[in-house]
Amino acid sequence: MTQDTVTLPHATADAEVAEFAAIADDPFTPPAGSALWRRDFLLGAATASYQIEGAVNEDGRLPSIWDTFSATPGKVLAGDTGAVACDHYHRWEADLDLLTRLNFEAYRFSIAWPRVMDEAGRPNAKGIAFYKRLLERLKEKGIRTFATLYHWDLPQHLEDRGGWLNRDTAFRFADYADLMSRELSGLVDAWMTLNEPWCSAYLGYGNGHHAPGLANGRYATQAMHHLLLGHGLATSALRANDPASAKGIVANVGRGTPDSPSEADVRAARRFEVQHNAWILDPLLKGEYPEELFALWPGAEPLVLEGDMQTIAAPLDFLGINYYFRTNVKSDGANGFIEVPLEGVERTQMGWEVHPDGLRDLLIGFSRTYENLPPVYITENGMASDDRVRDGQVDDAQRIAFLKRHLAAVDAAIAAGVDVRGYFVWSLLDNFEWAFGYERRFGVVHVDYDTQVRTPKRSAELIARFLARRRALDGA
Ligand code: FCB
Numbered sequence: 375m376t377q378d379t380v381t382l383p384h385a386t387a388d389a390e391v392a393e394f395a396a397i398a399d400d401p402f403t404p405p406a407g408s409a410l411w412r413r414d415f416l417l418g419a420a421t422a423s424y425q426i427e428g429a430v431n432e433d434g435r436l437p438s439i440w441d442t443f444s445a446t447p448g449k450v451l452a453g454d455t456g457a458v459a460c461d462h463y464h465r466w467e468a469d470l471d472l473l474t475r476l477n478f479e480a481y482r483f484s485i486a487w488p489r490v491m492d493e494a495g496r497p498n499a500k501g502i503a504f505y506k507r508l509l510e511r512l513k514e515k516g517i518r519t520f521a522t523l524y525h526w527d528l529p530q531h532l533e534d535r536g537g538w539l540n541r542d543t544a545f546r547f548a549d550y551a552d553l554m555s556r557e558l559s560g561l562v563d564a565w566m567t568l569n570e571p572w573c574s575a576y577l578g579y580g581n582g583h584h585a586p587g588l589a590n591g592r593y594a595t596q597a598m599h600h601l602l603l604g605h606g607l608a609t610s611a612l613r614a615n616d617p618a619s620a621k622g623i624v625a626n627v628g629r630g631t632p633d634s635p636s637e638a639d640v641r642a643a644r645r646f647e648v649q650h651n652a653w654i655l656d657p658l659l660k661g662e663y664p665e666e667l668f669a670l671w672p673g674a675e676p677l678v679l680e681g682d683m684q685t686i687a688a689p690l691d692f693l694g695i696n697y698y699f700r701t702n703v704k705s706d707g708a709n710g711f712i713e714v715p716l717e718g719v720e721r722t723q724m725g726w727e728v729h730p731d732g733l734r735d736l737l738i739g740f741s742r743t744y745e746n747l748p749p750v751y752i753t754e755n756g757m758a759s760d761d762r763v764r765d766g767q768v769d770d771a772q773r774i775a776f777l778k779r780h781l782a783a784v785d786a787a788i789a790a791g792v793d794v795r796g797y798f799v800w801s802l803l804d805n806f807e808w809a810f811g812y813e814r815r816f817g818v819v820h821v822d823y824d825t826q827v828r829t830p831k832r833s834a835e836l837i838a839r840f841l842a843r844r845r846a847l848d849g850a
Contacts (some may be wrong), residue, residue: 401774402836403843409788410781413848416518416796417841418480419473419818420754422525422569424456425805427486429463433500436488438527439537439578440808443585454811460803461826463504469828470511472819473802476834477841480518482753482798483508484525484569487550493531495549502557509561520753520798521562522624523551523608525569526578526585526808533586538574538597544604551608555615564620565612566694566753567605571654572626574601583809592674595667599676602657606685624694624753625654627740629732631702633714638705645670646703646711651736659744661687669709689746692795694753697733697780699726723758723814728776730783737787737794749793755780756800758807758814761831768820768831777833799837803828 404410410417424440444455462469473481489501505521512519524547532543551567568574577584580594605623612621630646632639645666652664661683668675699722703711720728733755741747757776761768781797788794804817812823818834821827830838 400836400839401771402778402833403840404778404781404785408782408785410785410797411844411847413844414795416480416751417478417837418482418518418520418796418798419476419478419802420482420520420798420800421462421802421805422484422522423486423489424459424525424527425801425807426460426462426469426803428456428458428461430457432463433489433504434492434498435486435501436493437530438486438488439530439533439585440527442530442533443587446587449585449587450809451811451813454806454813456806458823459806460821462803465826466504466508467511469803470508470515470517472828472830473517474515476818476830476838477845478517478802478837479841480520480563480796480798481512481802482520482522482566484522484527485554486527487524488527488529491529491550491553493529495546495553497553497557502554505554506558506561509558513561518563519561520564520566520751521554521558522566522569523547523554524567524574524604526574528585537586538579538600538604539593541600541603544600544607547604548607548611552611552615555612555619559616560618562616562619564622564692564751565616566622566624567608567612568601569624569753570626570696571598571601571605571623572650574598591671595671595674595676598653599678599682602654602686603682605658606682606688609688609690610685620691622690622692622694622748622751623658624696625651625658626696626698626754627651627655627736629697629700629729629736630711631700631732633702633704636705638707639703642703642705642711645709646701651740655693655740655744657683657686658690658693659687659746672709690748692749692751693747694751695737696754696800697736697752698724698755698757700729700732702727722772722776723760724810726757728757728779730776730779732783733780734783734786734790737784737792738790741787741790741792747793749795751795752784752797754798754800756816756818758816761804761815761817761820763820763822763829766829768829770818770831770833773818773831773833774836777837 444450575598579597582589628650630643632643801816804815804821807814820829
């Protein structure tokens with residue numbers, strides 16, 4: 375469809391048409407006819423507790439595994455920690471005002487488990503009050519609320535008892551979900567149990583790049599099983615306490631492509647995707663682990679008890695998908711794969727390849743593989759760049775093009791029949807990027823960590839303009 379064929383549902387004054395034509399031309403705005411112009415396609419921004427809140431010793435918050443990990447020399451770039459981060463715990467009101475000024479319609483954030491429960495599992499009223507105030511304010515502002523229960527900040531006292539290697543942690547997680555959904559019932563539009571269990575299990579217990587920093591393949595599969603079990607148990611608590619909300623989980627997914635058309639490389643690429651995607655999605659949507667995973671990791675089968683897989687495969691109202699890049703691989707000559715970085719491709723500050731088609735292809739692939747695939751939200755997508763404020767402005771041209779192209783990939787998946795309901799940019803603010811500390815800036819808003827001054831980048835301004843226009847066209 376061309377720009378001329380756009381129907382303006384209400385006033386069609388010349389000035390309005392001219393303004394529309396002008397913004398349809400800017401480097402962010404989706405083309406006319408794109409599903410992104412529909413008001414029911416939600417556009418939001420995402421954050422996570424440990425990455426923005428700071429205030430790690432306030433109001434009864436207990437230490438998390440990320441406090442411990444980041445305080446361990448050599449684990450995080452430049453020795454950075456989340457102790458202050460964006461100081462959002464104190465600046466949340468201004469941050470929500472910013473969210474409104476940028477016209478975002480939804481906000482995905484996470485609750486810090488160590489803020490809201492003590493070691494005995496008793497509620498911490500001050501911590502809970504923080505999230506209640508936050509949610510109430512979001513509701514007043516008419517912003518849809520997406521709350522993640524676990525974005526990696528496991529209470530350290532639970533790690534001291536084995537963390538996700540201990541089956542009991544799954545039950546403690548369900549207790550936490552039960553408490554939160556009783557306290558916050560009616561304020562949350564969509565609950566997400568876990569953020570990226572792949573990272574918690576594999577980076578946390580399999581290769582040690584993330585907290586708690588253990589490195590053993592068998593640990594990874596067992597930790598994953600307990601994470602997914604915790605998800606299933608938590609989902610039934612959420613359903614019981616907060617029936618009107620949507621319940622889901624967030625998976626990071628990876629696109630693997632073969633370095634050559636050889637059978638061995640094609641199998642290597644498939645195995646890459648089994649390890650990154652099917653390891654999580656098969657148990658959730660088929661009630662079983664993919665057998666090929668254990669061809670890749672012989673002998674790493676987790677201990678699964680009777681009934682676990684039914685608990686894990688409890689129906690989901692939606693699936694959150696986080697997508698960042700693709701990985702080109704070749705066979706390792708045995709059962710696995712080796713990464714072969716492509717030359718001459720566009721990369722971000724993280725070194726990740728910019729590959730929007732991977733998002734489209736994965737979404738279409740999932741809808742074919744899983745006949746019960748629930749509605750999807752892209753719960754994270756974005757990129758890091760070395761953004762600087764110049765004359766009060768941040769021109770993040772690479773991010774603008776990145777977002778536009780990934781939204782176009784989502785649009786293409788929708789056109790191919792995939793039920794995608796919304797998209798959250800990672801992230802609202804520059805923040806503590808885990809093992810990379812503060813060096814990598816993912817925000818659409820720049821944060822000066824010395825002064826805590828926030829400066830919306832040009833990407834944020836263009837998103838805001840698009841959303842204002844979309845709202846106006848809808849007559850809302
Ligand atoms: C994802 C995490 C998120 C952020 C982005 C860049 O894996 O969920 O917290 O760090 O990567």
